[in-house]
Amino acid sequence: MDNPESLFSRVFKGRYYRNATPLDPIKSYSPSYGWQSIVSARPLVNKGLIKRVGSGSSISVWDDPWIPASRPRSAKGNGIHFYPHLACGIL
Structure with missing residues (x-):
């Protein structure tokens, strides 16, 4: 690695x-x-x-598991994403 x-x-x-x-x-x-x-x-x-954040280009705000759980879960909800491009570091 x-x-x-x-x-x-x-x-x-x-x-x-x-x-x-x-x-x-x-x-x-x-x-x-x-x-x-x-x-x-x-x-x-x-x-x-x-995980080092750096520029943030490898971080997916919506899909990466942020809170430890018994099984990984994404940060997706039923609502609309106001900033859908956060996954690629672009606002």
Whole structure:
């Protein structure tokens, strides 16, 4: 995660999480011992994971879970979003 251009990261991304991140719940067939170890550590990493906001372009105000719950839930309601472009950092 810290060095996505490393050989290790590129090989694992190509094999296990092409269109995702290593922390996404991904099912893989015939996973290596290394990948199984990463998958088993995900809950611990997620528990202590901190997301840096930075410019806010990767933050989705409407879809990201903001309040911890037994299962993730989005910030969607039945009303109208007054600022629908908050997901892409544009007001």
